[in-house]
Amino acid sequence: MSKLNDARMKLRGELEAPPALRRFGSGWISGVLGLVLGVAGLLLVISLIAPGVLAIPQTETLRDNPWYRVGIHFTLISAFALSALSLVLRRERTLGTCGVAVTLGAALIGGSQATAEISSHMPLFFGVDFFVLNVLFTGFLFIPLERFFAHKDEQPIFREEWREDLFYYLVSSLMVQVLTFLTFLPAKSILTVAPLTDVRAWVVKLPFLVQFVVIMLLTDLVQYWVHRAFHRVPWLWKFHSVHHSARSMDWMAGARMHFLEILVLRSMTVIPMYVLGFSAVAMNLYVFMVYLYSTFVHANLGWRFPIVEKILVTPRFHHWHHGIEPESVDVNFSIHFPFLDWIFGTYHLPKDRWPTEYGLPGHPVPLGYLSQFKYPFRRKPTAAEPQPAKMDD
Ligand SMILES: [Zn+2]
Ligand SMILES: [Zn+2]
Numbered sequence: 001m002s003k004l005n006d007a008r009m010k011l012r013g014e015l016e017a018p019p020a021l022r023r024f025g026s027g028w029i030s031g032v033l034g035l036v037l038g039v040a041g042l043l044l045v046i047s048l049i050a051p052g053v054l055a056i057p058q059t060e061t062l063r064d065n066p067w068y069r070v071g072i073h074f075t076l077i078s079a080f081a082l083s084a085l086s087l088v089l090r091r092e093r094t095l096g097t098c099g100v101a102v103t104l105g106a107a108l109i110g111g112s113q114a115t116a117e118i119s120s121h122m123p124l125f126f127g128v129d130f131f132v133l134n135v136l137f138t139g140f141l142f143i144p145l146e147r148f149f150a151h152k153d154e155q156p157i158f159r160e161e162w163r164e165d166l167f168y169y170l171v172s173s174l175m176v177q178v179l180t181f182l183t184f185l186p187a188k189s190i191l192t193v194a195p196l197t198d199v200r201a202w203v204v205k206l207p208f209l210v211q212f213v214v215i216m217l218l219t220d221l222v223q224y225w226v227h228r229a230f231h232r233v234p235w236l237w238k239f240h241s242v243h244h245s246a247r248s249m250d251w252m253a254g255a256r257m258h259f260l261e262i263l264v265l266r267s268m269t270v271i272p273m274y275v276l277g278f279s280a281v282a283m284n285l286y287v288f289m290v291y292l293y294s295t296f297v298h299a300n301l302g303w304r305f306p307i308v309e310k311i312l313v314t315p316r317f318h319h320w321h322h323g324i325e326p327e328s329v330d331v332n333f334s335i336h337f338p339f340l341d342w343i344f345g346t347y348h349l350p351k352d353r354w355p356t357e358y359g360l361p362g363h364p365v366p367l368g369y370l371s372q373f374k375y376p377f378r379r380k381p382t383a384a385e386p387q388p389a390k391m392d393d
Helices: 002-015 028-049 057-064 066-089 094-109 128-146 164-175 174-195 195-201 206-231 232-246 259-275 282-299 313-321 340-343 371-379
Strands: none
Touching: 002 028, 002 066, 002 094, 028 066, 028 128, 057 128, 057 259, 128 164, 128 282, 164 174, 164 259, 174 259, 195 371, 206 232, 206 259, 206 282, 206 340, 232 259, 232 371, 259 282, 259 313, 282 313
């Protein structure tokens, strides 16, 4: 057991290696890529074996497409080749060995030709394939951007608390079925009581672009007040403080959110969109856009948008929401349109400045997914428990 623990610590040490041991040619980049692709390939093969339990129904067409298996095949081959390259280049062999081991494991259980053992969907399923596609897509999109256009360019990919935030990705991807069901429950219940047939018939005929912008406006308005309530109501703040406990901003940081807060926030914002009867295309496109947008506003991106940032929320705007300094308390609640903060008196965007650090004064929220899940239910708050500052509203 202690040997396993040693190996785990060694692997973590390698992923979090200091800059000198991560430089180009050191075998770190190939080792990390090999390991990530190997783990991704292994998980996708596992989801091919039990698609009824470990894959989401939405990927069924994808899984039926022969190119999907070709993609898994190339993922595994690349993982093996990159891990082998790392073994050649790097004196410390942990990354390369782990990469080769997971790739061989994936090949042993059938590789890209694995046959489905549990194919029909079970009542409860987990989005293992969704997790992989989610992380690969978001990571491959944002990591290069963060490397080239970083706000904090000394911040490594495997920065402090990266494991916690990746675990949040894992949980919300695995639980996608439960989350989706519960998210739509309040909106569906409202429709059974008030079908709003005429309004819905009118809304669905609006031009697509109008529908999309109205969805953005309505959801942001709801989001603004729910978010503000999460800051201002002490027992709600305990849930939301988990999101604010992140001490680094990047593409993974936004995933850190208490499970119950995800449910409340999503179900409340879905209500105007679903009840008013916007077209499925407009709603689906909005959901995809908001998924990318929320990653974008947390990302470690130092881009300046002098004109755009007056109209749309940018990373700098949302980073101020996460700042540790007193001027960051209870500001910038909107997620699309800063004018909502301006109207309701919570706008804060100092010219050319960024917050110095992120997180909560005294760092009262414990580390680890489970401890953070239990944190709002703890009976006795610690002495260092920060309360959101009162505002004159
Ligand atoms: Zn907040
Ligand atoms: Zn945030």
